[in-house]
Amino acid sequence: MPERLANALLFQLGWFACVIGGNSLWLLVALGIVVVHLLWISRWADEGRLILSVVLLGTAVDSALRWLGVFEFNDVAPLIPLWLMLLWALLATTLRHCLQWTARPWWLGSLLGAVAGPLSYYAGGRLAGVQFPYGPWPTLIGLGLLWSLLFPTLHLMARRLAPRLSSR
Template identity: 80%
Template sequence: MLEKLANAALFQLGWFVCVVGGNSLWLLVAVGALVIHLLWISSWEQEGRLILSVVLIGTAVDSALRWLGVFEFMDLPPLIPLWLMLLWALLATTLRHCLLWSAEPWWRASLLGAVGGPLSYYAGGQLAGVQFPYGHLPTLIGIGLLWALLFPLLHFMAQRRAEDNRS
C-alpha cells in the first residue's frame, strides 16, 4: 500500500513539475521522480520496456494531435515538447502500481481514460499555456473518446510486460 501511495505521489509531483516547469531545469525533478520509482518501487528490468513503449505511443499520439492542430505549443519542433514526453514516462510507472485497480474490467480503464484524460489535458493546458484551437469542449470530448480507447490499451501492454517478466 505504501508503494502505491508513493507511486501516486511521485507521479503527481512529476506531472506538476513537467506542466509548470516546461522544458527547463525543473525537468530534473521529474526525472528524479522517475528514478526514485525505478529504484524504490520497481526496476528498469521490470518496467523499462513498458516505459519506453508508452513514451513512443504517447509521443506518436500527441504529436499527431499537434500536427492535426488539436494542440498549439509555444515551441516549433514537429514532435511534442520534452516535458510532455516525460509525462508519458511517468504515466507508464502508474499502470502496474497506483492505477492497477483500473485495469480490470476493461471498461473501468476506459471510463477512467474518458474522464481523467481530458481533465489532465485541460489542467495541463491551463498551467502550461497550451492552446486548443478547436475550442475547449470539442477538444476535450475528442480527447475523452481517444483516451477511452487508449487507456485500456496501455493497461493491456502493462499486463503483457508483467507476464513477459514472469516467464
C-alpha cells in the same frame, strides 16, 4: 498500500514539475521521480520496456494531435515538447501500481481515461500555456473518446510487457 500511495504522490509531483516547469531544469525533478520509482518501487528490468513503449506511443499520439491542430504549443517543432514526453513516462510508472485497479474490468480503465485524460490535458494546458485551437469543448470531448480507448490499451501493454518469470 504504501507503495501505491508513494507512486501516486510521486506521479503528481512529477506532473506538476513537467507542466509548470516546461522544458526547464524542473524536468530533472520529473526524471528523478522516474529514477526513484525504478529504484524503490520497481526495477528497470520489470518496467523499462513498458516505460519506453508508453513514451513512444504517447509521443506518437500527441504529436499526431499536434500535427492535426488539436494542440498548439509555444515552440515550433514536429514532435511534442520534452516535458510532455516525460509525462508519458510518469504515467507509465502508475499502470502496474497506483492505477492497477483500473486494468480489470477493462471498462474501468476506459471510464478513467474518458474523464481523467481530458481533465489532465485541460489543467496541463492552462498551466503550460497550451492552446486548443478547435475550442475547449470539442477538444475535451475528442480527448475523452480517444482516452477511453487509449487507457485500456496502455493496460494491455502493461500486461503484455510484464517480465516473464524464468523457469530455472
